[in-house]
Amino acid sequence: MSSEKQTNTASVIEVDAKRSKETGTASRSYTTSISSQEDKPREGVKGKFQDFIDGFRQFDVGELDPNLSDMERANVIAARSPLQRKLKSRHIQMIAIGGAIGTGLFVGSGSALSTGGPGSLIIAYFLIGSMIFATVQALGELSVAFPVAGSFLSLCSRFVSPAFGFVIAWNYAMQWLIVMPLELVAASLTIKYWNSSISSAAWVSIFYFGIMLINIFGVRGYGEVEFVLSAIKVIAVVGFSILGVILNCGGGPEGTYIGGKYFHDPGAFNHGFKGLCSVFVTAAFSFAGTELVGLASAETQNPEKTLPSATKQVFWRITLFYLVSLTIVGLLVPYTDPRLLSASSVDAAASPFVISIQNAGIKVLPSIFNAIILISVISVANSAVFACSRTIASLADQGFAPHFFGYIDRKGRPLFGIALSLTVGLLCFLSVSSKEGEAFTWLMALSGLSSICTWSIICLSHIRFRRAMKAQGRSTDELSFTSMSGVIGSWMGLILNILVLVAEFWIALFPVGGKPSAENFFQNYLNIVVNILLFVGYVLWKRRNAVLWLRADSIDLVTGRKDVDVDLVRQEKEAEKAFIRSKPWYYRMYRFWC
Template structure:
């Protein structure tokens, strides 16, 4: 039975079924995927070991500041689909509209990409089975997990993320033994950090290109803001998740890049060919094989399959909750804000599933359409980060301007305003640096394919602003009061 959202429970009528351990692992697992397991090799080949490490360290720091910004807002106002609400409440309702639909679109398309990738991964074992069968199975499985309850989703993500974490720990242990010659037969040491042009290859342009790759790898950390609305104790679990995730990400990513770079020279053709679906030349597979583990390819294929399903599962959850939040905010049809007895917004879930299915079908029926859809979602993650940073900057300024004391906040973002300002600058740098050669060569098709998500967001923002005559909210009029339920932000739409 479907119900309209009410104020009977905190956060409308979705249920706070996510435990602290769920929130921590979801935030961690959200940014550990094929970007680390497979594509990390291409980062080392482009910029060398030193360049890759520099890019990932800088991106890791930026993500940490972004997470603390999100944490300060999420503990003050923990709601599902938080990005749209924060942008609308602290900046401009038109920005909330644009950010919300941008983020929903991003994850709805990502689900379709992931179920397509799952089929390609399955071909490693069963090459003769039609790919669409595996994609259909993956989509049904993800739909059922998200349809049961938020605790079912949380528990599933916990264990899938745990598999990824255990894999990385085993990889680091075996990698260390291989570097010192205990496994693999001979001592390697740091020799690959000094061959040819190493450790830095290609200078700053190469580091910038890896910075872009690293940014995509870290996307998903912002899921902690989505889960806050259904966390049992967001004031405790969100700060805990942010602090834990930062150190785990830095340790996992930096140590992983270090181990790969130490064992496999940046000149290796295998690293140059790294791609999201070529399991045989995954850096993890290569390192395991170098250590003498014959079954490395099959093991890593299973881990990567888990990672892809986990990404699609998180994507379905994030996009469903964003659509639910958009409905509560008056940005989407009211029916999408209805929930069932178990707190699941089924209409939002069904719409997201249909869009993901249609996008997947377009990959078969119209590859050109599919390519444009994927391209349109390419930069949306960075645009969402930009929205989080600017929302927090204005939230904190309004908080102080209105005479509040920082002691009133449950969680304090670190080094304000350095954190959000750094995030804003680096997000712009990454967005502009996606494909600079296209501008230099005046390749308009490539420019459009690469940057199409930017004008789409601007169109959403400007169209909503013109239609509803909204204005940027003055700092003294921003509502910074704490809230523990979904806000109906439609009252802001009149500007």
């Protein structure tokens, strides 16, 4: 696209944004995706090297109308984002299916099983999984309609208020900033399963530079690595589920028939209702990262086709990868097994998956599962840099962080966001300090409930989006994809998230098997305290200009919106429904869930 055309398009966007401000609605929507100006081809090694250097130069988003408000300016910048759409369908599908599978499932489920018992484990994961399904459906609807940079982070400021957008964006950035060094240390500890003589600093350095190289290649590097790692995790869970049925029937070398014995002795529940409440946080941690599908929407080649399918596949992850595998774990391992709490949170010896295999007398698989845990940890660290860098860029675009953090080069890399993530990632070298445990306990406390807050805001943003459409006389017929659970699902998700926060407040005050203490409370609830301080800080910063809640009739439903022909969308929906109705029941079932 020439610079003249780019300037003209930018002018149209800004005029439309001002019209939306004045009237509350707009008669037209515009496609605002702008590609960078292509450089003339160069020849030879010198030319390729120059292209490489030029790739780090900042992408020019054009001039902005100085009369735009802060929120309108943020909407325009998000719509013009130079992030490159290099994630293919297979990347998004695999990220959706296996992206969140990690130590929360493989290892964290062990402490949850010990605290609450197998019955609490299944109930908590089912409830959190149902909430996640509704949340991801809402996120899919928003991301398809508005495939803009920052996804739900920028849409929260648009549909709820800049105050909530400020809090949730910094909350999300803080989560992923802390996750990277934590996961790198976890990776070094996992290696000690095979070799404990080499210093943790050596392994941390290797993993650190590996993650750095992956992200230098941009979103395509992230997508390819996640595709491979997620595929390995999916195969591991499916394989274990099949093996678990065999072991439960007594098929192991030293195994005997178990059936439902452990649900009767020692029992299905431990510590009663309080034990169930304590499992909710572990379950939420296990699902953390599910929202990355929406965050990647601005870098997906065909979001209106890819994201609906990806969000539907969350059902399979919840059903097969969590509920089925954890039910099998509950059948194979009693919650009284001392090994569930005898090791650190990243040690394969504490994994109920590994314990069930050891009980059956299988010698080789524990090492294989330790490798799977290592892969999961590296996958999460890689996702942390991706998520954090995009979040930091979105913060800068909305005026919530220094402007230079919004720097995105011509290859679509948010360089300063990546640099900040990698800089904070150097905390991983605390692994050689004697205060490592104490330091990382408080770092984890900062991000402990971050995912619950994020999912709450996604549900609230969807509710406000639908409310704004109704207030401005718009219909869901103009949406190419609508949430399967609708607004009711978002309300249920929001309420359940709030109930989980209440339950965790109770557990933080009165811990299971312990006495109340200020230290325990802040280690479990510090994230919420920080979020409240962020909200207060925003109000003090903006003072009279602070916007705490937006009126539905004044919400911008235009800028960054995918340009659609409503009649054509309606016709396509009817044609697709007629085609599906003409197919056999099993095909209709497949299309409903996939």
